[in-house]
Amino acid sequence: MDTTLVNSTSYIFSGLLFALFALVTYDRLPVIVKEFSSRAEDVKGKIKSNLPIGATAPKKPLTRAEVTELYPEGTWQRTAYDDYVGVLLDEELVFPCIYATKGFKSDDQVYVFIDSDDLSDPRHIRTLADGLSDYLPKAHSLGPNTSLVLLAKQNPDPRTVEEYQSSFWKLLDGLAKIDKKPWPTDIPKTIDDPKWCFCFAGEPFFTVIQTPAHVQRRSRYAKGLTIVFQPKWIFNLLFSTDAKRAAALGKVRALLAKYDPIPVSPDLKNYGEPDSREFEQYFLLDENVSATTPYAQLSDSIELAVQN
Helix, strand or coil: CCHHHHHHHHHHHHHHHHHHHHHHHHHCHHHHHHHHHHHHHHHHHHHHHCCCCCCCCCCCCECHHHHHHHCCCCCHHHHHHHHHHHHHCCCCCCCCCHHHHHHHHCCCEEEEEECCCCCCCHHHHHHHHHHHHHHHHHHHHHCCCCEEEEEECCCCCCCCHHHHHHHHHHHHHHHHHCCCCCCCCCCCCCCCCCCCCEEECCEEEEEEEEECCCCCCHHHECCCCEEEEEECHHHHHHCCCHHHHHHHHHHHHHHHHHHCCCCCCCCCCCCCCCCCCHHHHHCCCCCCCCCCCCCCCCCCCHHHHHHC
């Protein structure tokens, strides 16, 4: 066969293949661009959150082993976690809440991370709601000093105490709006009531917030915003008698007196006593003035309204 004809045929065939490839590629161009953009956004998100490329952000609370495995030193999550642990394990300046330290040492705690200290961010409210929902069914099996600890990325330009207080209440109200279970019938909804406490998924909680804005009340200071959620049933175990309760609270108060430059808050009282208000203890101010709340009661659940 004439080699010229063979070469010409090859060129024509190659040209047709190239044209076909170009046509197919052109038709799929929007899809290719979309896929590329999606992958680029995924990589960008991983870099922002310090996750390895290909890894996914956890959808559930993490144990301490999972935290150290997933987040290497230098990531913002590991920094927030290490600073939190450093306070609990400080042997020279003993952290007053000895039960938090016990809970860490016995691996009863789990951890949730958010990438900013804006507690009103709907993303963070949803992240915490999902974390609490995952945590509660297994809380009893974790141990008698269990709690869920929310750790925020440290803010180089911290907000004020008042700003943190405002966003804290927006967080609690936001959780109430997306709660899928009704408020417990034995807990009043009116916040200014000695029997009120925060509830989520039908579970009463005691919650404590620490901020980088606190100075005088060192026990409520943290380099990065930190919130601890404790199911209230743990106090029934720890304080099973009045004598145990009195002894435990006495020890905590003594440690607070050494730890904080400011006198112990007069708002630290027993739950249910006529002059006690639990909401005042959630967010203690940096002075001995009782905290306030912008809500008479938290919002009703939108989730339940839709279901009904």
